[in-house]
Amino acid sequence: MASQGESIESLTRLKETFRKLPGIGPRNAERLAFHILREPRDFAAALAQALIDVKDKVLHCKVCFNLTETDPCSICSNANRDQGEVWVVEQPKDLLVLEATGLIRGTYHVLMGHISPLEGVEPEDLTVSALVDRVKSGTVREVVLALNPTVDGDGTALHLQDVLSQLGVQVTRPARGLAVGSQLEYATTGMLEAAIRGKANM
Numbered sequence: 053m054a055s056q057g058e059s060i061e062s063l064t065r066l067k068e069t070f071r072k073l074p075g076i077g078p079r080n081a082e083r084l085a086f087h088i089l090r091e092p093r094d095f096a097a098a099l100a101q102a103l104i105d106v107k108d109k110v111l112h113c114k115v116c117f118n119l120t121e122t123d124p125c126s127i128c129s130n131a132n133r134d135q136g137e138v139w140v141v142e143q144p145k146d147l148l149v150l151e152a153t154g155l156i157r158g159t160y161h162v163l164m165g166h167i168s169p170l171e172g173v174e175p176e177d178l179t180v181s182a183l184v185d186r187v188k189s190g191t192v193r194e195v196v197l198a199l200n201p202t203v204d205g206d207g208t209a210l211h212l213q214d215v216l217s218q219l220g221v222q223v224t225r226p227a228r229g230l231a232v233g234s235q236l237e238y239a240t241t242g243m244l245e246a247a248i249r250g251k252a253n254m
């Protein structure tokens with residue numbers, strides 16, 4: 053006879069897996085697990101397939117490091133985009149924020165983070181050398197440093213300006229419409245538009 057405290061192994065395993073996700077505590081993990089249990093099997097199958105697909109199909113564009121299922125990504129391979137203008141962002145989610153404004157005619161370069169002496173992140177840990185190679189290839193006319201207006205974002209921008217200006221490319225930054233210490237991803241559309249339209253030389 054099953055005792056009240058009997059553990060159901062597969063349910064426990066699901067709860068423990070959910071707990072490994074960011075922001076999910078034991079109570080939320082339990083709620084999610086019981087939610088899955090109540091849903092039809094099709095839902096669980098679709099969720100499982102979506103998880104596998106994102107791991108198997110999503111990769112980084114070898115030109116700009118954007119997340120994509122085709123390489124190069126749809127932006128890098130789009131002849132209507134200005135390949136001479138490159139907007140440098142910290143993370144793929146920042147690219148999505150800028151792209152959603154519909155104001156960017158150029159392309160992007162995702163650094164995959166920012167330089168941070170405190171966290172031990174050096175330029176070599178980012179995609180800086182790939183950006184330098186892109187500029188050296190001669191197709192890039194202007195690099196816009198759209199980094200977060202934080203201490204590390206500013207430090208990263210200064211480093212990039214230093215490296216890139218030696219290559220004779222124009223280096224600009226979006227206007228300072230964003231509050232110091234804020235993150236690009238939380239900016240309002242109006243703030244972003246003002247910042248994008250007001251970009252200026254560093």
Ligand SMILES: [Zn+2]
Pocket residue numbers: 113114115116117118124125126127128129
């Ligand atoms: Zn790309």
